[in-house]
Amino acid sequence: MKLHNSGLPISFLNGKLISTKEIDFQPVQARKFKEIKGYLQNKNSSSKLRNVYLMFRDVHFKKDGQKFRKNNLRYDITVIFPALFGKEFSKTIGHNHKPFRLKSFQAPEIYEVLSGEALFLFQNIKKKEAYLIKAQKGEKVIVPFDCGHVTINLTNKILIVSNIFASNIKSDYNFFKKHRGAAFYILKEKTGIFIEKNPLYKEKINLKIRNPKKEALELPSKKSLYELFVKTPEKFAFLTQPEKFKKQLSPKNLFSAS
Numbered sequence: 634m635k636l637h638n639s640g641l642p643i644s645f646l647n648g649k650l651i652s653t654k655e656i657d658f659q660p661v662q663a664r665k666f667k668e669i670k671g672y673l674q675n676k677n678s679s680s681k682l683r684n685v686y687l688m689f690r691d692v693h694f695k696k697d698g699q700k701f702r703k704n705n706l707r708y709d710i711t712v713i714f715p716a717l718f719g720k721e722f723s724k725t726i727g728h729n730h731k732p733f734r735l736k737s738f739q740a741p742e743i744y745e746v747l748s749g750e751a752l753f754l755f756q757n758i759k760k761k762e763a764y765l766i767k768a769q770k771g772e773k774v775i776v777p778f779d780c781g782h783v784t785i786n787l788t789n790k791i792l793i794v795s796n797i798f799a800s801n802i803k804s805d806y807n808f809f810k811k812h813r814g815a816a817f818y819i820l821k822e823k824t825g826i827f828i829e830k831n832p833l834y835k836e837k838i839n840l841k842i843r844n845p846k847k848e849a850l851e852l853p854s855k856k857s858l859y860e861l862f863v864k865t866p867e868k869f870a871f872l873t874q875p876e877k878f879k880k881q882l883s884p885k886n887l888f889s890a891s
């Protein structure tokens with residue numbers, strides 16, 4: 634599967650990211666089914682899949698390496714295989730971002746769908762809010778200010794997303810582990826897709842279904858995330874200085890009503 638729409642000469646084939654010599658990335662990390670069991674609606678579900686998703690971190694043209702380092706950013710690719718675990722669609726386990734520079738909020742992140750169709754779940758438990766955002770190939774979606782997130786594959790095709798994120802901030806899986814996933818599980822029922830509240834979240838959480846707004850944070854929708862970063866790295870300052878972009882990073886400014 635060619636992924637040239639990413640702006641990079643890369644393909645995904647037989648579980649591997651194929652590239653030319655001009656491209657560099659870290660060794661693949663795989664999230665195994667046995668690791669994600671604790672984050673599922675049904676912990677007794679089984680799967681033929683050994684690996685649920687693959688993470689290729691820090692993918693870049695060697696010539697662009699310094700630009701990413703200078704801006705403290707990283708470009709990653711995640712491949713989520715299609716599957717049903719019990720009734721639940723294949724997904725990432727979900728995480729929060731470790732608090733930003735010891736302040737009490739989480740940094741945002743930006744995604745682009747390279748292949749397939751993604752459903753992003755964002756949750757801000759302090760505000761008792763969650764969002765479901767569906768995105769097609771080529772669409773960009775920004776994780777709002779102070780949200781944890783999960784990426785879900787609702788289809789029977791491989792989902793491939795890229796993201797840019799601050800290279801010095803770690804993902805924190807503890808909250809999602811303790812709560813067995815996000816505040817909502819996305820399930821396949823005979824009648825269609827069903828959203829089930831996770832009973833381990835005791836608070837009432839307001840779930841909103843939204844669409845990604847085109848050109849949020851003035852990022853042109855026609856260029857790939859990678860090309861945009863290389864051409865205009867200054868436009869990605871919201872990822873490393875989110876406190877200056879709090880308003881632009883609100884769900885109201887990032888998403889539109891369906």
Ligand SMILES: [Fe+2]
Pocket residue numbers: 728729730742782804
């Ligand atoms: Fe993240």
